[in-house]
Amino acid sequence: RKEVEQDPGPFNVPEGATVAFNCTYSNSASQSFFWYRQDCRKEPKLLMSVYSSGNEDGRFTAQLNRASQYISLLIRDSKLSDSATYLCVVKEYDKVIFGPGTSLSVIP
């Protein structure tokens, strides 16, 4: 089993739609969780950290379920500019593990 798994997609959604991505991790000792965004032919950039209580940043909501070992990212009111690959990132002690990413295309 891979350490961090994501549905690769692609997710093709119309503008204004709500879309959710899930990510599962295998190590129950994982400590910190993040979502990064990578635009086409660009480098990954931090989108948001994921806190145990869940957190929201504008149209983006991240949630963590430690019991089931998964993380989710919800995007409301999708914009064309949200089209990108979303990488789930898990930190175990001093090791940072990137998931393979989920591709999102928002269609006019």
Add this chain to the structure above:
Amino acid sequence: DVKVTQSSRYLVKRTGEKVFLECVQDMDHENMFWYRQDPGLGLRLIYFSYDVKMKEKGDIPEGYSVSREKKERFSLILESASTNQTSMYLCASSFPDSDYNEQFFGPGTRLTVL
């Protein structure tokens, strides 16, 4: 504005050549990383360094070496390039480990080995 730069955006080399990929950051970060990114596999850590002259193997160090002579510069070396090293190479840097561990990435070098 924080910045991580890489010496080349695109590079084409021949099998057996020695290849140097350079990375420079201007944020005074202690930690620096080299990843390769391949479709369906995500980012895989090759080597990382948490201080000058220090280096640690990542998940896929075979066929690579690194050098960190100055804090701001981290070099990846392919001693004898092979076709299976064709990939996108990404350098990143960060402050020392903490709960908040944002990594800042360079723009990447797309290496093709013929």
